[in-house]
Amino acid sequence: MRALKEGLKFHANAIKSGFTPTIFAANQLIHLYSKQGFVREACKLFDEMPERNVYTWNAIINVHIKCQNFTAAQFLFDSAPCKDSVTYNSLISGYANSDGHENMALKLFVQMQYESESVKVDEFTLTTLLNLVAKLRALCYGRQLHSYMVKTNNDSSGFAVTSLIDMYSKSGCYNDVWSVFNGSGDRGVTDVVVKNAILAACCREGELELAQEIFSTQLELNDNVSWNTMISGYVQNGRVEESIQLFRCMAEEGFNWDNHTFATVLSACSTLKNLKLGKKIHVRVLKEGMLASPFIASGIVDVYCKCGNMGYAESVHKTVGTRNSFSITSMIVGYSTSGSMREARRLFDSLAEKNIVVWTAMFSGYVKSQQYKNVFHLFREFQNKEKTVADALIVVSLLCACATQASIDLAIKLFEEMKQTGLQPDAVTFVAILSACRHCGLVEEGEMYFSSMMEDYAITPETDHYACMLDLYGRSNQLKKAVAFFEKMPIEPDTIILGTFMNACKMNRNLELARMAENKLLEIEGNNGERYVQLANVYASEGKWDEMRRVMKRMRGKAVKKVTGRSWVNVGNSVHVFKSGDRSHSEAEAIYFTLGCLIQELCGVLAFDDLI
DNA sequence: GTAGGGTTAG
Numbered sequence: 001m002r003a004l005k006e007g008l009k010f011h012a013n014a015i016k017s018g019f020t021p022t023i024f025a026a027n028q029l030i031h032l033y034s035k036q037g038f039v040r041e042a043c044k045l046f047d048e049m050p051e052r053n054v055y056t057w058n059a060i061i062n063v064h065i066k067c068q069n070f071t072a073a074q075f076l077f078d079s080a081p082c083k084d085s086v087t088y089n090s091l092i093s094g095y096a097n098s099d100g101h102e103n104m105a106l107k108l109f110v111q112m113q114y115e116s117e118s119v120k121v122d123e124f125t126l127t128t129l130l131n132l133v134a135k136l137r138a139l140c141y142g143r144q145l146h147s148y149m150v151k152t153n154n155d156s157s158g159f160a161v162t163s164l165i166d167m168y169s170k171s172g173c174y175n176d177v178w179s180v181f182n183g184s185g186d187r188g189v190t191d192v193v194v195k196n197a198i199l200a201a202c203c204r205e206g207e208l209e210l211a212q213e214i215f216s217t218q219l220e221l222n223d224n225v226s227w228n229t230m231i232s233g234y235v236q237n238g239r240v241e242e243s244i245q246l247f248r249c250m251a252e253e254g255f256n257w258d259n260h261t262f263a264t265v266l267s268a269c270s271t272l273k274n275l276k277l278g279k280k281i282h283v284r285v286l287k288e289g290m291l292a293s294p295f296i297a298s299g300i301v302d303v304y305c306k307c308g309n310m311g312y313a314e315s316v317h318k319t320v321g322t323r324n325s326f327s328i329t330s331m332i333v334g335y336s337t338s339g340s341m342r343e344a345r346r347l348f349d350s351l352a353e354k355n356i357v358v359w360t361a362m363f364s365g366y367v368k369s370q371q372y373k374n375v376f377h378l379f380r381e382f383q384n385k386e387k388t389v390a391d392a393l394i395v396v397s398l399l400c401a402c403a404t405q406a407s408i409d410l411a412i413k414l415f416e417e418m419k420q421t422g423l424q425p426d427a428v429t430f431v432a433i434l435s436a437c438r439h440c441g442l443v444e445e446g447e448m449y450f451s452s453m454m455e456d457y458a459i460t461p462e463t464d465h466y467a468c469m470l471d472l473y474g475r476s477n478q479l480k481k482a483v484a485f486f487e488k489m490p491i492e493p494d495t496i497i498l499g500t501f502m503n504a505c506k507m508n509r510n511l512e513l514a515r516m517a518e519n520k521l522l523e524i525e526g527n528n529g530e531r532y533v534q535l536a537n538v539y540a541s542e543g544k545w546d547e548m549r550r551v552m553k554r555m556r557g558k559a560v561k562k563v564t565g566r567s568w569v570n571v572g573n574s575v576h577v578f579k580s581g582d583r584s585h586s587e588a589e590a591i592y593f594t595l596g597c598l599i600q601e602l603c604g605v606l607a608f609d610d611l612i
Numbered sequence: 613g614t615a616g617g618g619t620t621a622g
Contacts, residue, residue, distance in 0.1 A: 124617045196619045228620045263621040
């Protein structure tokens with residue numbers, strides 16, 4: 001601030017006394033203005049300069065990059081009469097670090113290589129590019145850059161090693177991470193940034209114990225980033241309680257918690273629904289004036305949302321987060337989880353760009369509040385606005401709504417609409433559509449889609465498609481068609497197909513064919529206990545007890561282990577899994593008591609025989 | 613004498 005005041009005083013004096021500052025002084029002033037965000041003042045000074053040099057151009061280009069005005073930055077870049085490596089590196093880095101301009105960074109990098117002798121690709125260019133390819137997950141370019149760095153002797157500085165480790169780690173090449181690290185001499189024990197990069201790489205790979213070991217050697221080298229990396233590593237790997245222990249340890253060891261620490265620990269509080277610690281951090285963050293950080297603000301909102309405290313969440317969100325897309329996302333998820341769909345919708349509509357998390361939250365929220373019509377409306381909106389295909393979670397919501405509305409033929413109408421919008425269905429789309437057909441017994445439609453898949457879209461049917469068709473025939477009591485289809489199949493039937501075929505036989509009461517399928521199935525998968533149980537059920541359903549005993553005996557003879565059948569039930573946000581006679585659940589006593597009451601109720605309605 | 617690069621957070 002003092003420097004700014006002095007700069008302004010100097011500038012004012014210069015104007016008053018009519019003397020023109022030297023190029024050097026004017027360049028300094030531009031930087032000063034830029035640092036303070038005084039864009040207009042910087043531009044005015046630049047415009048008034050009678051003479052400029054390459055530093056002047058670099059300074060003014062950076063002013064615009066800093067405020068993300070790439071139109072102005074690019075215009076000045078193109079008009080600059082002199083450029084050096086810094087001119088290029090600045091704009092390349094600006095583009096590389098802003099979402100949506102990454103291609104421009106690559107284009108400039110290519111252009112840079114055709115420039116004059118004064119503009120050379122240097123270590124700054126290369127490390128920036130490594131960051132970019134890590135971001136774009138473009139590993140092949142990363143490898144090319146690495147080999148260029150080796151050839152030009154640009155691969156050994158701390159910066160180079162860090163960027164290479166980071167690029168390989170983010171690209172999932174853990175072995176390459178280690179070959180770079182091992183080839184870097186003793187940098188890992190002398191350069192804390194290299195050490196932090198390798199710690200982050202281990203955490204990404206799930207090698208927490210190794211990270212801890214590296215962290216603990218050369219303790220004196222560790223800095224705040226090392227601690228933050230480890231705390232975050234524990235959170236990323238689901239060891240959230242330990243991350244909080246480490247967070248406490250960090251302060252005990254004399255390190256200051258910073259905004260990164262708080263952001264990470266807030267996410268740990270969200271996971272653990274630890275409202276007490278979340279509130280403590282909220283107070284601390286308020287005291288330290290950190291609430292302006294979008295990461296911290298959204299982190300606090302998220303804790304209150306996850307803990308179901310929507311009132312607090314709303315008040316923090318209104319104060320600091322209304323333009324923060326992460327905060328809005330947390331609020332939408334929070335409202336939709338608690339079934340407040342009107343509030344969720346209000347925030348959803350306020351988002352200009354909607355990510356997959358908010359779409360999914362809205363879908364599941366509508367399902368949870370049993371607003372099925374809204375599920376379908378939302379899906380139409382999704383199709384109109386988004387170019388991507390619905391992901392699995394959205395499809396589950398849709399199927400749920402369809403099943404409840406008993407209108408599965410609708411999941412087909414949507415498919416027709418999808419085709420009209422020009423989206424290309426793939427093999428998975430056809431599994432979904434054939435599944436829809438089999439659930440509502442649409443044989444002709446199923447056959448039509450099956451042949452259309454091969455003829456119009458050149459998709460070769462796979463196991464799932466064949467199984468869908470067999471099941472479709474089976475459920476529609478068209479066993480003859482199932483048999484003909486089964487015999488014509490160009491692939492060797494596997495256990496899924498044989499199992500489906502066998503079920504079709506069961507549904508159509510043809511035990512002879514079921515036994516044929518049985519023999520084939522057990523030939524392939526004689527050690528799978530589930531298959532024997534499936535077979536036994538086929539015979540039991542027909543009252544063929546001898547046959548059933550025969551199959552069970554066959555299984556025992558093989559000494560295979562029967563997999564216990566399990567049921568699961570979704571209550572609130574958790575799934576509870578039970579097996580027969582299971583008493584391991586923490587609420588087992590209450591559950592069995594309730595079950596006893598239900599059975600008593602039922603006994604009044606049903607004959608005792610029906611219950612055994 | 614000015615500028616530009618790396619690690620950690622939602």
